[in-house]
Amino acid sequence: MKFYTKKQLKRLRIALIFESNKRTRYIVKHNIFKSVGKNFFFQPRFIPSDPELISFHDNVVVASNVTFITHDITHLMLNNLPNKNINYAYNTGCIEVMNNVFIGSNTIILPNVRIGSNVIVAAGSVITKDIPDNSVVAGIPAKVIETFDKYIEKRKDIIYLNTDNAWEKFYNEKNK
Numbered sequence: 001m002k003f004y005t006k007k008q009l010k011r012l013r014i015a016l017i018f019e020s021n022k023r024t025r026y027i028v029k030h031n032i033f034k035s036v037g038k039n040f041f042f043q044p045r046f047i048p049s050d051p052e053l054i055s056f057h058d059n060v061v062v063a064s065n066v067t068f069i070t071h072d073i074t075h076l077m078l079n080n081l082p083n084k085n086i087n088y089a090y091n092t093g094c095i096e097v098m099n100n101v102f103i104g105s106n107t108i109i110l111p112n113v114r115i116g117s118n119v120i121v122a123a124g125s126v127i128t129k130d131i132p133d134n135s136v137v138a139g140i141p142a143k144v145i146e147t148f149d150k151y152i153e154k155r156k157d158i159i160y161l162n163t164d165n166a167w168e169k170f171y172n173e174k175n176k
Contacts, residue, residue, distance in 0.1 A: 010030060010032065010047075011046070011047045013026070014026060014027065014032070014045070014046075014047050015045045015046055015047075017045075020041065020042070020043045021041075023042065023043075023045070024040060024041050024042045027040075027042055027047075028040060032047060032051050033051045033052070033054045033055065033056060034051075034052050034053065034054060034055040034094075035055045035056065035057075036055075036056045037056055037057040037058035037059070037060065037099070038058045038059065039058055039059040039060075040056055040058075040059075040060050041060070041061045041062065042062045043061075043062060043063050043064045043066075044062060044063075044064060044065060044066050044067075045064075048067075048068040048069070048070055049070070049071070050070040050071060050092060051068075053070040053092060053093070053094045053095065053111075054068055054070065054094070054095045054096075054097075055094070055095070055096045055097065056097045057096075057097060057098045057099045057101075057117075058099045058100070059099055059100045059101075060097050060099075060100075060101045060102075060103075061101070061102045061103070062103045063102070063103060063104050063105040063107075063123070064105045064106075065105050065106045066103050066104075066105065066106070066107045066108075066109070067106075067107070067108045067109070068095055068109050069108065069109065069110050069111060070092055070093060070094065070095060070111050071090065071091060071092040071093070071111060072091050072111070073090070074088070074091070075088040075089060075090050075091065091111075092111065093110075093111025093112035093113075094111070094112065095109055095111065095112075095113050095114075095115075096113075096114045096115070097114075097115045098114065098115060098116050098117040098119070098133070099117040099118070100117055100118045100119070101115055101116075101117070101118075101119045101120075101121070102119075102120045102121065103115070103121045104120075104121055104122050104123030104124070104125065105123040105124070106123055106124045107121050107122075107123065107124065107125045107126070107127065108125075108126045108127065109127040110126070110127060110128050113127050113128070113129060113130055113131075114130045114131070115127065115130075115131045116130070116131050116132050116133035116134070116135070117133045117134070118133055118134045118135075118148040119131050119132075119133070119134070119135055119136070119137065119148065120135075120136045120137070120148065120151060121137055121138075121142065122136070122137065122138030122139075122142075122145075124138075124140070125137060125138050125139055125140065125142040126139075126140040126141050126142060127141070127142050128141040128142070129141070131144075132144065133148075134147055134148040134149065135147060135148060136148060136150075136151045
């Protein structure tokens, strides 16, 4: 037991909570992150190593397998370079996610990044720099592809599909 810190045990506990809603409640109740606003949803099973460097504001949804990187470990390699008498430091940085943000699955967010308000991050994106308010971003590295308002306008036309009519719509579109 002495090999595990309280922080590591909490991270393990979170990974073992299978239901996203329960996992989110646990995260909020135990103040895992620096701060969490209202209407927060966190689907990933794994918590970053330095969660106290991450802050979420109101109405934030984080989809599965999103990775928050709050540090790098290049100092381990740099400090072993031959003929170098420099002691390179462990490099950390904060991540702040503002209001009304959706972060898609498999996104990677690097340190020292602020994601503005009213932002949608497409699945698989890599966030390397600040994301401005009112934007939809995608890609590696992520770039603005449209405004938040334009995305909202397009979504108004999408109707709910159940399993049966989703397949019907799929086949109709593919057979055109």
